[in-house]
Amino acid sequence: MGNEERQMQFADVNDDVVRSLTETGRSYYIALATAIFVMLACFFFPWFYQLYYGIGAAGMNHPTVWGTYLASFVFWIGLSHSGTLLSCVLHITNSEWRKAMYRSAEAMTLFSLMVAATMVMVHVGRPWFIHWALPYPNQMELWPNFRSPLMFDVMAITTYVTGSLIFIYMGSIPDFAAVRDRTTGWRHHLYVLLSLGWRGTDTEWHRLGWAYTFLAVLIIPLAVSVHSIVSWDFAMSLVPGLHQTIFAPYFVVGAIYSGTAGIVTVMYVLRKYMNFEHFITKLHFDNLGKLLLVLSLIWTYINILELFTGWFSGTSTEYEQLKYKLFGFYAPLYWEMILFCAVAPLLLISKKFRTSFVPMLILSIAINIGMYTERFLIIGATLSRQYLPNAWRVYVPSLVEISILVGSLATFITLFLLFVKIFPSVSIYEVKETMETPKSKKGDTEWQAAH
């Protein structure tokens, strides 16, 4: 941590975090009201319109039967990948810089997963039959097919949502206790319930440390499996451009990449608007920037590999797919993706760039625009150009689909805005751990030497 944090006292951390929960300015309410309004107008209204008039309201049709809804689903699942996953990896590797930012990153995971789940609901057209995906006895003799990657998805995402929720909650229990002591009214009752009677005894800390580490160890392979499975939704088909073995690592790297960029965006907003300058410093942006640089290079490598394997396959359908991707109708989107996700991140080589807040914010947003484009191209562009030329068709999302995409972002922002007023968005106890522990006034250590 930087010098500014060293001057802070333990009590200042409690004060700052409790203040972020209890003191709410007008700008917060304006932001929340806007987010809710956009969510209702751009997400729920078009969705109800689509439910009323049928799935034809979306621009999907043969052969592009999967469109922006699933691109958004993959995007949101991807965005979820850095929060909990990164937090777990950094926890196990004892990275001190994780401590100020992991709570918000984990919340990002949770809310992206929720939004991703709603995108599936929107995509299926008749969401009132969603329970058919659950194995329960019924007179239709209808059971899910566990050989299908779609069912793998249901299992993996359910596990991931459960794991992420538990992970963020468990790490927050000591903070709920700290906030409990400082609040009144309904907030106090809420934190009494959430803190479970935590007192901070040596036994409780010991158990929490173990359980938290176990959870981290369990969640890392889980997160990797989730996006691998999402990739198999596509890779297990026989569509040229999708049927590729590289897809699982490609998706996992892409997910961590866009998730890390998402963390940079969220950190900027928290730092700027929640007054967390003391906690989220240049060091965090520097480290996240290094991580983004490495991920962008891996992502670029896999993209080159994808082109190479397509060319090396020697089949006409793969050639056609490659040609279409690089020079066809969607080519501008492809080159925009390359610019945002492979070329622009090279700026991160410069430390000055990594430690500049506004350029980092702009780059992180650009990366996520590029990553959304990637998902759109994987689904929309690939399905547009399959085997037979008479089945080729250009897919352009309808207004309903575009609106729902914008609305999904507003849903995420709404959830996040509610989160910052309920959860301590910076971990009180872990930030304290990074600070200098109070030293004995006597400087007395003979007892420890004697025993």
Add this chain to the structure above:
Amino acid sequence: MASSALGLFHDPDSALKAAGDLMHAGFARPELLSPIPVHGADEVLGPKKSVIKRFTFFGGIFGALAGFSLAAGTAVLYLHPTGGRPIITIPPFLIITYEMTILFGILATVLGFLISARLPAIRERLYVPEVAVDKFAVTVVCDTQDNFGRAEAILCAAGAEEVRNLNEDGS
């Protein structure tokens, strides 16, 4: 009625010293309350064993069995032959098994944590809000007034800023 002596300290080293002195003076194992995990508590108060790993392990085993049974059981009960392939197809079912292993591993870990940390607290327990901010407290059960006096002396000698006499119900 048993009461407890609670000493509030400014720093973790003094609190640990007090806890060690109390143990050496023959008191029951003291409890250390702190705003952050205190390193070195195990050396002073004795090593702790956690049952959480067992919960995680057996939860994972249960999840693996449940996951495979769910997928294989479904395939056997609701036959859906495809192209002469086996009914119980191992590779896809292993994925279901894997996910369920992790799901139940996580749930069992939480259960293990709650049981071993004795949470949620049903009854009121000894607590002072200062320990959630910047103080370190050592509590020890004293069955007599004499013992309280001895505990108080030890806590003060170790550098306690304040010693309180608390009843078990937290009053």
